[in-house]
Amino acid sequence: MTETRKPRVLISDKMDPNAARIFAEMGCDVDVITGETPEQLIARIGDYDGLAIRSSTRVTKEVLDAATNLKVIGRAGIGVDNVDIPYASAKGVVVMNTPFGNSITTAEHAIAMMFALARQIPEANEQTQKGLWPKNGFMGVEVTGKTLGLIGAGNIGSIVASRALGLRMKVVAYDPFLTPERAVEMGVEKADLDTLLAKADFITLHTPLTAETKNILSRENLAKTKKGVRIVNCARGGLIDEAALKDALDSGHVAGAALDVFQTEPAKESPLFGTKNFICTPHLGASTTEAQVNVALQVAEQLGEYLTTGGVTNALNVPSLSAEEAPKLRPYMALAEKLGSLVGQLTPSAVARISIHTEGAATELNAKPIVAAVLCGFLRVQSATVNMVNAPFLAKERGLEVREVKTEKTGDYHTLIRVSVKTEAGERSVAGTLFSNAEPRLVELFGIKVEAELTGDMMYIVNEDAPGFIGRIGTLLGENSINIGTFNLGRREAGGEAVLLLSVDSPVAGEVLEAAGKLPGVKRAKALAF
Structure with missing residues (x-):
């Protein structure tokens, strides 16, 4: 009898040693070989079924071409800028990440930076160690009773809000996906951006970098802030106009700023360096022992499960599908994701409910992947880490009500998917069908008949x-x-x-x-x- 070959996994970046133990316990052969050059990795990767990485290893087209047995890549952390995901998809390689393993750590870093600003701790420390004893040179502010403006109220933002409320702060939140019901549940005041800018004594950012959020704190918006505001960014570089922030600090309009992230990293130089009342750290948001352990264990569990049972968790480029369902569902999921993306891009106000209505042939299929595809397209407008697996979780976390409706009888089309959203302004919907059972087409946009390929x-x-x-x-x-x-x-x-x-x-x-x-x-x- 031929012995079944165990899946082979390579851990190519420094990772908690328990990750290797988990791989072994799940029935994988694992090698830990870190610090190799790209050429060495290319020469080695063909022997492995799975690759576990952090941020150092770059999985390029050349690496993927050499990875003839590779089935899955797991990134211990959120960002996957070091993986060529489109090419990995073309090569049939699943790419996973661990989007929630360092949420608490990043949130705590934002709170720490806020305290450092409030009490001018870095400057006071520096002068004290020089023997100057500047007891009367620093006058800080209390955070108790102050208003924290939260730009982004997702996973990390909600944790920051809970910590701030525990400090007896008032919290005002701006997030296009934050529903009134979710705001009440979080204990925060839901506001538009201009209201937040005018009210906040402290502002923290917890949003991904998208076309909509780039320079969300622009020169114009910084001018709208309350005089004496203090700003913290532990999310993404590019959310703040750094040159405009320097000018606002120099003029005294902004009393202090703390950045863990920069538009260009590593940040070897910045207009902000040396500016009074500015502090920074080198992208340490996820750098705690607990977070590093969490993401390492999670990536090992996810890769091990995929390689031994086929289970898919937090995949960025593939939905959870059985082999039998996949051929029929793929075109429907492509249509569903496009419809979700369309309504997400065209709905500026907060959405309280999203309904996915299938008619005709679509009702005979597994609805979960279709619903997940709609949510993935809808939520990806605000978060690049959304995928088919975590989209339903993120929708629930944001207080978004999701409804599924089926109508078996056929209307004008043999199959139809309609996506409707309920906002404060009312309800609006888009609908699409499949031409030749495979080609997604938009057929209705907010009540107007229109045929278009998205x-x-x-x-x-x-x-x-x-x-x-x-x-x-x-x-x-x-x-x-x-x-x-x-x-x-x-x-x-x-x-x-x-x-x-x-x-x-x-x-x-x-x-x-x-x-x-x-x-x-x-x-x-x-x-x-x-």
């Missing part, structure tokens, strides 16, 4: 149905060297409200969108990406 970079425009509009928008894009792929038009009635969805060969810059919004009859113009 792909690549697109532009969405709401306008008054009037002659000459298509010529004007075409001229504008042409003048800005933006090539149009397809035009997709729809309207409620002749002369009424109309929508235009057009695909373009390159992203639409902000100034072009602004110009489009000023064209006669245009009510809204927005760039989309799929």
